[in-house]
Amino acid sequence: MKNNIWKPFAVTLLVIAMLMGLFYMPRIQVGDTLLRRVNILSEVQHRDEEGNIVAEVQADKSEGIVESTFDSTVTKIEKPVFVDSIPEGMTAIEDFSDGATPVMDKFYAALDHASSRLVRVAYYGDSFIEGDILTEDLREYLQQAYGGSGVGFVDIKSITSGFRQTVTNKNSGWNDHNANDGKGKRFVSDFQGINGRYFIPNGTASYELKGSKHKYPAHLDSTDVATVYFTPGSGLHIEAAINGKEMESLFASNGEVQYEESTYTVKDMHVTEHYNEDSTVVTYDTTYTEREVHTSTAVQEQGSVASRSIKQGRLGSFKMTVTGGSASRFYGVALEGNKGVVVDNFSMRASNGWYIKDIPMSTMHSFARMRPYDLIIVHFGLNVASSKQKDYSNYISRMSGAINNLRSAFPNAAILVVSVGDRGEKNADGQMHTMRGIKELISYQRKMASDCHVAFWNLYEGMGGDGSIGQMVRNKQANLDYTHINFAGGKHIAKIFFDVLQNGKENYDKRK
Numbered sequence: 001m002k003n004n005i006w007k008p009f010a011v012t013l014l015v016i017a018m019l020m021g022l023f024y025m026p027r028i029q030v031g032d033t034l035l036r037r038v039n040i041l042s043e044v045q046h047r048d049e050e051g052n053i054v055a056e057v058q059a060d061k062s063e064g065i066v067e068s069t070f071d072s073t074v075t076k077i078e079k080p081v082f083v084d085s086i087p088e089g090m091t092a093i094e095d096f097s098d099g100a101t102p103v104m105d106k107f108y109a110a111l112d113h114a115s116s117r118l119v120r121v122a123y124y125g126d127s128f129i130e131g132d133i134l135t136e137d138l139r140e141y142l143q144q145a146y147g148g149s150g151v152g153f154v155d156i157k158s159i160t161s162g163f164r165q166t167v168t169n170k171n172s173g174w175n176d177h178n179a180n181d182g183k184g185k186r187f188v189s190d191f192q193g194i195n196g197r198y199f200i201p202n203g204t205a206s207y208e209l210k211g212s213k214h215k216y217p218a219h220l221d222s223t224d225v226a227t228v229y230f231t232p233g234s235g236l237h238i239e240a241a242i243n244g245k246e247m248e249s250l251f252a253s254n255g256e257v258q259y260e261e262s263t264y265t266v267k268d269m270h271v272t273e274h275y276n277e278d279s280t281v282v283t284y285d286t287t288y289t290e291r292e293v294h295t296s297t298a299v300q301e302q303g304s305v306a307s308r309s310i311k312q313g314r315l316g317s318f319k320m321t322v323t324g325g326s327a328s329r330f331y332g333v334a335l336e337g338n339k340g341v342v343v344d345n346f347s348m349r350a351s352n353g354w355y356i357k358d359i360p361m362s363t364m365h366s367f368a369r370m371r372p373y374d375l376i377i378v379h380f381g382l383n384v385a386s387s388k389q390k391d392y393s394n395y396i397s398r399m400s401g402a403i404n405n406l407r408s409a410f411p412n413a414a415i416l417v418v419s420v421g422d423r424g425e426k427n428a429d430g431q432m433h434t435m436r437g438i439k440e441l442i443s444y445q446r447k448m449a450s451d452c453h454v455a456f457w458n459l460y461e462g463m464g465g466d467g468s469i470g471q472m473v474r475n476k477q478a479n480l481d482y483t484h485i486n487f488a489g490g491k492h493i494a495k496i497f498f499d500v501l502q503n504g505k506e507n508y509d510k511r512k
Contacts, residue, residue, distance in 0.1 A: 077450040084507040086500075091462040093416065093504050094446070098453035107414040108508035110374035114146040114340050120372065121343040122194075122413075124356065125379040128421070130347045131160040132167075133487055136215065137494035139166075139343035143219045145502070148340020150223035151211055153371075155332045156199035159349070165215040165487065167335075173205030173322075174330075179348060179355035189358045193229065193305065193331030194367040195346050196355045200329060201322045209333050210317040224338045226318035227309040229331045229370070236325025238308065242315050250308050253325060305331070305366035311338075334371070352395065353380035356402035364409035373413045376406055379459070381420025381445065382483060387436040392444040396451075403452040415454035419445045421493075422460050422469040424482030432482065434466050462496050 082095035082102040095102040110119045121142070123135050132151075143149065151167045157176045161169045179196040181187035191198045211220035226242060232253050240250040310318070318333060336342040348355065356378075384395055406415055419442045425435040442460055449456035464471065472478035477489030485493065 077447050080450070080456075084504050086503055090500060090503060091458055093500060094449070094456045094458075096450045096453050096456065102508075103453070103455045104375075104414045104416065104504055105508055105511075106412060107375040108505045111146055111341075111505060114148070116339055118148070118336060118339055119146065119341045119374045120152075120336075121341065121375045121377065122346060122373045123343055123377045123379065124346045124348075124353065125377075125418075126347065126351050126353070126382050127349045127484060128347075128382055129345060129379065129490075130349055131164045132345050133485060134490035134494050134497075135343050135345040136166045136487075137491040138498055139341070140216045140219060141494060141498040142341040142343065142501075145498075146341045148337050148342055149219045150225075150334070150336035150342055151220055152336055152342045153195065153229075153332050153334045153344035153346070154209055155195060155197055156207060156330050160347070166212045166220055168208075168210040168212070170208040171206065173202050174207075175200045175202050179358070180350060189355075190360050191329055192355070192359055193329075193363060194359060194371075195332060196348050196351075196359065198329040198331060201325065203323075205322040206320070207322070207333065208317065208319045209335060211335055222314040222316045223335050224313060224315060225309055225311045225334075225336055226315055227307050227334045227336075227371075228320060229305060229307050229334070229367070231305050231329040233325035233327030233329075236328045237323045238320055240308075240310060240318065240320040242310050242312055242318055244317065244319075247319070247321060250310070250320065251306075305363055305370070307370045350383055351380065352384050352399075353378065353402060354398050357398065357405055359405070361405065361409060364405065368409050373410050375414045375416065376410060377416050377418055378403060378406070379418035381441055382423065385420055385423060385435060385437045385441045387425060389437050390440045392441050395441075396444045396448040400448050400452055403448065403454060407452070407454070415452070417445055417449040417452075417454055417456045418497075419457065419459050421463050421485075422465065422467070424469050424473075432470055434469075457497075457500065459493070459497075462500065463493055 080094035081097045084092045084095075086092045093104060095104055097103045107119075107121075113119070121139075123129060123138070129135050139152070154167055154169060157171050157174050158164070158169060176199050177187045177191070177197065179187060179189070179192060209226070211217075211223065213221050226240075228238070228240070228250070230236075230238075230251075232251065234253060236251065236253040237249070238251040239247040241247045315335070318335065320333075322328070322330070334342075334344070380399070384392065403415060403417070406413070420438060423435045423438055424432045426432055438460065442458060446456050446458070460468075463469075469478055469482050472485065472489050472492070473480060473482060475488075475492075476486075477492050478485045
């Protein structure tokens, strides 16, 4: 009988040889997707994106997250002027102030007065904070610590209304426009508000806003003030009501020049330097004095941004009806207290943040007068990072313009750049690792903060660095795209961020 036992072994060896040979074939790209390389040894080898074997790899303890490497020489910067002392495991805020006083001290000083006045925080970001994710919990932590109530600024219309948990927003009769529409389409850049959007009433328009009764109801269910922000057109009439009461006239345009009266508080900072015998600075004494400024600003028919407020204790809901004034533009409504802290969520899906540079300075100054901020957070990067890009100098060149405009319009506000967080992608062998380009982008964002003399916080390091988004996915705190966090993840990162801010406040108290 003929023995053919060698044939299965021969076929097996042939298949193995063919599979190993396939590894050396050029990788095929279908559209924007680069197909994975065939590698039957992927479980026992570490290879980089190009297929080269890596001798040593830094990896997450449970998920083989490969650390990206990059040439940081292009982003060399001077050491930050101030870095807070921190407990082990915390990532400190770096302060690139160009003066004797840290940038963040403006915010920390404001918190000292939160028991008697309102401290406002503006948080700009992309889809990472969409639907009030992260900001809802940061707001709650700050309100628990320093008082305050209300959800802050809310757009007239929003694509997140269906899943946002902190507020209920009902509206009808509005044409919406935002910076994502792009110039030359429906969007007119000069019309946008501080939120990068504007809304035009179409005939009779209505709007209703209620703070949540389920998510943090102690701070969101009722507050003190409801304020609508708009640019009036001829014939505009606004009626409004709170807590389900009868509608009353809030604004009526009669074609004449009207005046917006307001009083706001300005903090003047005074720094005294103390020197020792060799003329080196030993200590700084920082004091603050407050003064009230009364303004009377003309509101033309097609002119400046205006605001109208309704004030009442335990204000739970706001409703308005808009008629006439087809040339009017509305931006949003804010629910907030008379004191404590409030955080405004300014999210813009799929944005790189450049639109902030195009917000008219006249509009920014109007909001700075009516709605001054003590801290402005700028947090973008998800839509900028690319595994194929290492040089982000063009991005930060344009983004620096946005930062400098914010500094100019809000000179009393601390500006804090928050870096992009961890983002995962699969390499040629199907292993999840931190996307190439993330660390490069962070180094450029840090340089941008240094060049603009603002503060910087490395979220990537703060959330755990390499593999942290993978760990959040396993903890059901992030989505399976290894990019976006969910509400549970937002609370997790908000607590980390809040602790960092609290640590900065403690450092400020010691210096003071």
